Amino acid sequence: MKRQKKIFVIVAILFILATILVGYDITTRTSFPGSKKLLKESIAPSEPDTQDSLKIDSLKEK
Secondary structure: OOHHHHHHHHHHHHHHHHHHHHHHHHHHHOOOHHHOOOOHHHHOOOOOOHHHHHHHHHHHHO
């Protein structure tokens, strides 16, 4: 095998190993989206109550 081909094979193997290690690291730090229970806030976000916000604002002005 020529020297250039050996260097290419070594660099290719190192790149593949680095890609596998980064992928493994990412998968251990995250969870599958289907494993989480749905939050009520994400299903139906609630609108802020206009009357409550008016009370809060009117109290700040006094």
